[in-house]
Amino acid sequence: MAARTRLPLLFSKNLPPFKNQKLAHTEAAVKEPTYPPIVPSLTAKSKSARGRQVEDHVKKICASPVDEKLSLITRIQRKKFVVYPQTFARNADRWYQHFTKTAYIPGLPERFALDPEKRTGVEKEESSLPAGAQTTVPGVEIDAFADIRSLVTRMILQEHWHMKKRKPFLYREQEQMVGPFLRNLVTGLTYSLAKYNPLLPLSSLDIDPQVNFYWRRGQRIIPKGHRRGRQEPTRFQIDDQPHSQIRITQQLPQFTSLEASYAAEVPEVAFAPNLMPLFRRQYDNNIFTGAKLPDPACYGHTQFHLVPDRYHRDRMARQQQSDQVEVFLRANGLASLFAWTGAQAMYQGFWNHEDVTRPFVSQAVITDGQFFSFFCYQLNTVALSVETDANNPRKNLLWGTESLRLYESVQDGAVVGLNDDVVKLLVQFLVNQP
């Protein structure tokens, strides 16, 4: 029987004829795999098949152009938490920091330092400076700064003194008194500073734009239903309407390097998001910077926000909630800027599985007419979902100030106590350029 015959000994000698001859100058022939790689099935009813489907979907998204990427990511509607930037929840900034993986750094980056010693740059040399001399922002001459200061004064006076207005309607004071002032302020400052910042003449100024962002972070076990016991990612959506924003054609430079964010601390909140309180709804998932993809001004510069009418800091002080005053502003700045920078990153093709290669930077100013707070945000990572966050040391960074008073009051046609530092910060924010 041929099958039971032992193999002849001669065969074994011939078998590895080239084994001992190591030819130094030729490379080993690349062995083409004879069979395709063994991968899990695509259509079976198993966890590995589901895993393969997810992988294929991810590869499909990575391979498509940006507008298709966005529509594939936001295609399926599911129940998601709607995050409101302006919220009265207590300690909302800690919750939002946890949702967006952001570390808060009090104060502003070194670029906006207000100390006279640290400032360098072009200043008109005045040999005899009187006491209480007017100092200015580097790059802006003293005369120009004085002009800007008087412009701000005139704008405050126009809304509060010169224009004949009725007493503002209940809960519409922000819209009727502060809104026009802020609009005039933004437009006036932008055009006055257009000669110091070459990005501003090419910028696009939106009044009352929309900013939306959709992302996933964390997961939970579904408690009830036919999918009970399985893991479900937690989805979030921000729908924001800033008062106005400036969008530019080039990106702002980063404040710190990506690696510097590894050491920052992000507060962890152990509770489920709905305890904040945060509520879930299902509707269109939107990712929007303020203009659609074809717009050339796709990067963000500065946003301006108005606080809602029901936010009264004196009422909060009476109820012994003075700390929540700043918490509200920080949460607002954080959520709005995260949504804006995230949407800018998505417009460039970065998403959950393709993390950003360069940081995205934007600024925001939140005001109620008298008090101004300044925020700077650097987006270092968009990879926030469970699969991608496991080994991601990067964190997003938020710098912010406390609220600073712009002026004390308006009396008899004059503005009392105009704070130069706030005007300087506004000028510095708008002059920020690569």
Add this chain to the structure above:
Amino acid sequence: MWRRLSTHGGAMASHLQARRHFAVSRCLTAKVPPERKPRERVEIPGLEMVTYGERMHYVPGLSKPVHPQWERDYKDPRHYRSPPAHEMPLYKEKPCYVYNQRTSALEGVRQALWLTKTKLICGLPPQLLSLAESPANQIPDQDERVQNAIKHARFWDTTEERPGKEKYSNTLLLNLLHLCATLQSSHPAIGRRILAEKYSLAATWKRGEDLFQIRGQNGLLQNCMDPLPEVSGKQEVGDTADHVLETFYPVSPTIDLQKVNVYKEMNCSGFRGDYPYPHAHTLYFLEGADPRCKLRPEQFRAKMFMFTFGNALVRAHNLYGPQRVLDRPVTVQAVGTNGRIFQFMVFQLNTTDLSGDDGIKNQVWLDEDVELYDFAKVRPLIKKKQVKVPAGLAGYKPETFSKFLALYLHGAV
């Protein structure tokens, strides 16, 4: 065990249960019945009516008692009835005809010209046209940037497919203003201007024996620290004295104006006395600003014109006093748009003496129905399998924006 029985279906239980109202079968679409007139009370002198007032209940046969009108002794703003017109403190016998922001004048611009004693000149004045053509007053990459501005307003401003008409006309105007204002680095006089919205205008003048007023919050106003230079010289101004105003008999010129007997004769520009920007530069009107009031193009032009005239008149009053021929005319400009079609207007007030029909008249240069672009479609228009209008922006006309820019830069060059 004691059980509460309800005999006859609820005599006992009805006062314990909530009152249920099951009348769903009533007619829901009937007309409202007309008001019933109360029975006319006849007073016969000498005859005292016997009423059921003392008895405190209705008695058939006795008449209804008449009580004196009760007035609240404190002031409650939720229950305030305004007195009739002739008892108001500002009541005057002579009526006043008021033009407000929702007036739709029947004869349109002709009526406005008659009311304000103005001569119409079609087309913009030559200085502005030459300003538009001069290359020094142009924005770098002007065409491309204006087209981007139009596309942003018409296509890119929303998460939906296309923004609505009100939204895009507003955004387009703001984008174009933004483009013009970025020239501040080369034309520093632009920095001496400021925008004001929701200001209330009030202007009064006499025309013949009638009193006219303009009142209302109308549009976006651009104020300036310096006045606009005058557009036509003394010779042309003197020539307008020969012009005859066009009447439209038998229609009265006061048609469609609101006739009021309670009014205050005031001239107020909307700002207090020491405003640092006293001169009006340009007014910007949007057709879709008021959703309740849709004006046709002719009426919209009339509205633009009347409010421009009102602003000029108020400022002339403040500077020179009433009722005279001005030696330095006041010039105000206006731009109106519906998102695609623009109306440009330059108005020069030469005289505030408007009582008679003769004498020097005011002048207005009107450039009407100037299109900025032909079509801005999200989906192409296809008829019989042929593309008639492609998707995107089609038919852009650069001259319109040059005129807009010229009006903006007038006075700042």
